[in-house]
Amino acid sequence: MLTTAKALGGTALLGAGLTLYSRQAASLPPTAIRPPGALPEKAFLANCVRCGLCVRDCPYDTLKLAEFASDVATGTPYFTARDTPCEMCEDIPCVNACPSGALDKALTDIDESRMGLAVIVDQETCLNYLGLRCDVCYRVCPLINKAISLDLQHNRRTQKHALFIPVVHSDSCTGCGKCEKSCVLDEAAIKVMPLSLAKGELGKHYRLGWKEKQRAGESLVSPDAPHEFNLPEGYRYDYPDKGLIKENKLQQQPFSSNPLDTLNRRESEAQR
Amino acid sequence: MRNLNYPGYAAVQSHGLIWAYRWLIARRLSQLGILAAFLLGPWFGIWFVKGNLNSSITLDVLPLTDPYLFLQSLLASFSMTTDMIIGAVIVTVFYMVVGGRVYCSWVCPINIVTDAASWIRTRLNIKGVGTGLSRANRYWLLLLTLVLAVATGTIAWEHVNPVSVVNREIVFGLSSMWLVLLAIFIFDLIISKSGWCGRLCPVGAFYSIVGKLSVLRVDAVNRDKCDDCMDCFAVCPEPQVIKPALKGKQSGHGSMIMSGNCTNCGRCLDVCNKEVFGFSNRFGNNAKQSSTMEIRS
Numbered sequence: 001m002l003t004t005a006k007a008l009g010g011t012a013l014l015g016a017g018l019t020l021y022s023r024q025a026a027s028l029p030p031t032a033i034r035p036p037g038a039l040p041e042k043a044f045l046a047n048c049v050r051c052g053l054c055v056r057d058c059p060y061d062t063l064k065l066a067e068f069a070s071d072v073a074t075g076t077p078y079f080t081a082r083d084t085p086c087e088m089c090e091d092i093p094c095v096n097a098c099p100s101g102a103l104d105k106a107l108t109d110i111d112e113s114r115m116g117l118a119v120i121v122d123q124e125t126c127l128n129y130l131g132l133r134c135d136v137c138y139r140v141c142p143l144i145n146k147a148i149s150l151d152l153q154h155n156r157r158t159q160k161h162a163l164f165i166p167v168v169h170s171d172s173c174t175g176c177g178k179c180e181k182s183c184v185l186d187e188a189a190i191k192v193m194p195l196s197l198a199k200g201e202l203g204k205h206y207r208l209g210w211k212e213k214q215r216a217g218e219s220l221v222s223p224d225a226p227h228e229f230n231l232p233e234g235y236r237y238d239y240p241d242k243g244l245i246k247e248n249k250l251q252q253q254p255f256s257s258n259p260l261d262t263l264n265r266r267e268s269e270a271q272r
Numbered sequence: 273m274r275n276l277n278y279p280g281y282a283a284v285q286s287h288g289l290i291w292a293y294r295w296l297i298a299r300r301l302s303q304l305g306i307l308a309a310f311l312l313g314p315w316f317g318i319w320f321v322k323g324n325l326n327s328s329i330t331l332d333v334l335p336l337t338d339p340y341l342f343l344q345s346l347l348a349s350f351s352m353t354t355d356m357i358i359g360a361v362i363v364t365v366f367y368m369v370v371g372g373r374v375y376c377s378w379v380c381p382i383n384i385v386t387d388a389a390s391w392i393r394t395r396l397n398i399k400g401v402g403t404g405l406s407r408a409n410r411y412w413l414l415l416l417t418l419v420l421a422v423a424t425g426t427i428a429w430e431h432v433n434p435v436s437v438v439n440r441e442i443v444f445g446l447s448s449m450w451l452v453l454l455a456i457f458i459f460d461l462i463i464s465k466s467g468w469c470g471r472l473c474p475v476g477a478f479y480s481i482v483g484k485l486s487v488l489r490v491d492a493v494n495r496d497k498c499d500d501c502m503d504c505f506a507v508c509p510e511p512q513v514i515k516p517a518l519k520g521k522q523s524g525h526g527s528m529i530m531s532g533n534c535t536n537c538g539r540c541l542d543v544c545n546k547e548v549f550g551f552s553n554r555f556g557n558n559a560k561q562s563s564t565m566e567i568r569s
Contacts, residue, residue: 003406011412018420022428045426046348049341049356050436051327052444056313068437068448075326075430075440099327099335099355100345 025073030193032071032078033175035063036086036113037095037103048102050075054094060087063094081177081192086115088142088176111143116175117198118148118168118190126189128164131155137179137190138166146172148179166190170199278395279506280543287545295538302378310443325379325439326430327359335359339367340478341436344429347421364482370536372483376469376476377509377537381438385453386469386509389460394506398461405464407512407533410477417474434468435475466509470533484532490540491552492517492527498548504540514540518548528552 026045028034035054038044054077055063062084066072077094079086088110095103107113118137120126127134128150141148148168155161168190177192213219229237236245256262283292290297310328312318321330327337337359346352367375377383392398417429430436434452441449456468469476492498495518504518505511513531521527541549 003404003408006404007406007409007412010409011416014413015416015420018416018428018432019424022420022424022426022431025431026426042425043349046421047345047351049327049337049345049427050430050440051323052440053323053327053329055444056319056322065440065444065446067446068432068441068452070448073426073431074437097322097329099329099337099353099359101351101353101356 028073028078028194029071030197031080031082032066033081033086033115033177033192033194035077035079035094035103036088036092036110036115036174037098037105037107038115039102039104044102045073045076047100048076049100051099052077053097053099054103057093057097059089059093060084062086079177081116081180082188083181085177085181086174088113088174111172111174113174114195116177116192117170117195118173118175118177118179118192119198120166120168120189121191121193122189125185125187126166127184128166131157131161131163133164134184135164135166136182136184140178140182142176142178143172143174147174170195279503282501282503282545283543285545292542295542299378299537300384303381303384306379307381307439307442310439314443314445324436324443326436327356334362336363338436339364339482340475341427341430343478344417344421344427347418348425348427367479367482368486370488371486371534372479372481372532373476373535374483374488375479376473377535380435380475381442382435382453382456382473383469385457386460386466389457390466390509393461393465405467405471407471407510409471410473410480413472414474414477414481429474433475435473470509480532482532483534485554486532487553487555488536489552489554490517490529490534490536490538491550491556492529492548493550493552494546494548495519495521495527497546499546501545503543503545504549507539507543509537509539510534528554528556530554 026041028041034041034044035058039047050065052065052075055065062079063077064079066074066076066078068074072078090110092107092110092113095105095107098105120129123129135150138144138148138150146169148166150164151167153163153165155163175192175195179190180188180192183190209219209221227237231237231244234247236247237243238245280292306325309321310324312320313322319332321328323329325338326341327335329335335355335358337356339360342352342356342360345356420428434449434456437452438449441447460467460469464471492514498518504514508514510531510533513529513534516523516525516531517527517529536551538551541547541551
């Protein structure tokens with residue numbers, strides 16, 4: 001009886017400790033990226049059997065197994081983009097090697113994998129933001145112009161040059177980490193983050209008016225009221241298209257070069 | 273007069289050193305051989321077997337999965353792949369034939385460390401502080417790991433499981449396992465006799481249950497010849513399993529060790545000067561002695 005109580009007490013204590021530890025161990029650090037096709041982290045930790053077959057079949061030694069008592073759950077596979085990024089093999093050997101389904105076999109096109117999402121974490125040091133033509137992250141991207149594109153902007157510092165701003169597109173970025181690996185800075189300005197960290201999310205009730213309008217073919221709210229501009233005579237304003245329009249039928253200039261004409265105009269008009 | 277310097281001394285004297293350690297040598301070869309098979313790939317590029325003891329693939333065709341891990345993963349995820357099921361069934365059937373805890377004594381790398389602790393303990397006559405840890409504790413721990421798998425929805429035990437940590441880190445060239453091994457070694461040496469394998473390890477507890485009905489058994493077939501030297505009790509990691517078989521003739525107990533806790537390590541065969549013990553199959557337990565046979569190494 002006493003022995004059983006002791007055993008139960010000890011076991012309960014151990015259970016509490018193990019639960020707390022497992023909770024802490026399950027908090028994946030943002031620099032550790034799961035292999036392609038990995039289930040969401042919690043499901044991953046329920047399915048992954050820590051056999052390391054994915055690591056064995058990774059031809060580039062990208063994947064590592066987490067050491068005991070390290071900050072990644074013991075024995076699970078991960079990679080660090082800044083050290084060795086994923087080379088995005090077309091046959092996805094890591095997923096094929098996985099016996100447990102922790103890496104989902106439904107992933108057959110590596111371009112569809114979402115290991116994470118690249119984010120320009122520092123616009124203050126990114127060379128392209130500073131107005132230089134580094135472009136390295138853009139050039140090494142396996143999905144160049146889809147996952148990363150360069151957005152042409154005016155350089156307001158020099159007033160005469162362009163900025164080529166790298167923009168990551170979450171609908172194409174696989175999170176392979178080649179951009180982070182190749183960032184020329186001492187500390188990368190572009191980093192791959194877990195999607196949960198990298199992505200914002202609109203409220204479920206949000207609708208973007210212009211998209212709804214495009215989908216429906218017309219505005220879903222009441223038709224746009226024509227805007228009334230307080231313009232000089234003979235001028236019109238077309239907001240979406242042409243801007244300020246000078247009507248040709250107006251023969252003379254609205255204002256004479258002689259200021260006195262303007263001063264006297266109201267009088268002369270009244271006389272007329 | 274028998275020299276009682278150490279258990280097995282008499283066997284060494286009468287049969288020679290190799291004979292008195294034959295099963296131990298075989299086990300070490302098995303344990304190290306399994307590690308070597310896993311290391312052939314990373315060290316020499318010969319990929320005979322890939323993975324680790326949790327789950328592996330041999331020659332790219334034979335999947336093997338630890339059924340205990342399989343069970344935890346099933347409880348945590350409520351989903352399973354065919355590969356895992358096939359692998360777990362093969363392993364389970366294998367251990368139901370050769371004895372569940374053959375995993376402990378012939379495969380598990382930690383056994384080498386706990387055996388070493390036990391060996392030093394005996395030689396130095398360390399009594400230890402003792403913790404009053406019952407041998408039933410491991411079943412509570414086993415239950416705990418299964419409950420935690422359901423409760424946390426993850427394979428919680430795998431965060432700390434020394435058995436898989438040590439095997440994995442050897443095979444994959446990692447080094448945190450030394451901490452684990454040292455902790456277990458000290459625990460077994462100073463704190464509790466057979467403390468890890470015999471009282472705590474839920475992996476062993478699981479395989480005890482798998483081996484409850486296993487075929488291959490140690491049989492005290494010549495128990496009449498026993499001269500009460502107690503060497504077998506001294507070397508056995510689970511000495512409580514010997515008594516009914518060896519001393520149970522009057523109470524009508526068969527000569528076969530039927531406990532699932534027996535690891536089929538064969539140390540009792542090694543140290544017995546009188547060759548009381550042999551390996552046999554469970555179906556011979558109630559039959560006459562002539563139907564049992566010793567399987568020699």
